[in-house]
Amino acid sequence: MGQHVWRQVMGLSMANNYYQENLNFLESAQDIRIGEDDRGLVYTEFPLIYWLIGKSYHATGFSHINGRLTAFLFSILLIFSSYNLVKLFKYDEVFCRWFVFFLSFTPFFFYYSISLLPNLPSLSLFITGIVLIYPKIKENKWGFRYFMGVALITLATITKQLYLFYGLLLVQIY
Helix, strand or coil, X not given: CCCCHHHHHHHHHHHHHHHHCCCCCCCCECCCCCCCCCCXXXXXXXXXXXXXXXXXXXXXXXXXXXXXXXXXXXXXXXXXXHHHXXXXXXXXXXXXXXHHHHHCCCHHHHXXXXXXXXXXXXXXXXXXXXXXXXXXXXXXXXXXXXXXHHHHHHHHHHHCCCHHHHHHHHHHHC
């Protein structure tokens, strides 16, 4: 429960419709249908998270655990990537561990790690992208890890448009 329950319901209805109606990736639909010919198509942020959950229903059957598990996996990715990000900035091991400990108790992390909203997955993808890009920029090497980082940052910014501003800041810095 929280202030974004309506948003979670909308996301889970999109995931369920990917499952029940076997929609393709670009056809995200909600349960709100006005007429008989209304397919419920809605265009919000990039629907990767909801599509993945909808496809997971084919393997496990419909269950709200799939959404919770997806949120949990992105939470683990955020913790792991944040630890590596702080390590990149050459902080000692004790500081890195305390940073991750306190991160896991912030209101942002607590709220969004148990709800199915695009905020935490986008932040996870964004920080993971930075962790992949930063060493390659310093080494002046543009290999697979660099382009994977660019892809993750791009995915983060189209999943939650707010992260576009952080991405633009990175471009300005480098």
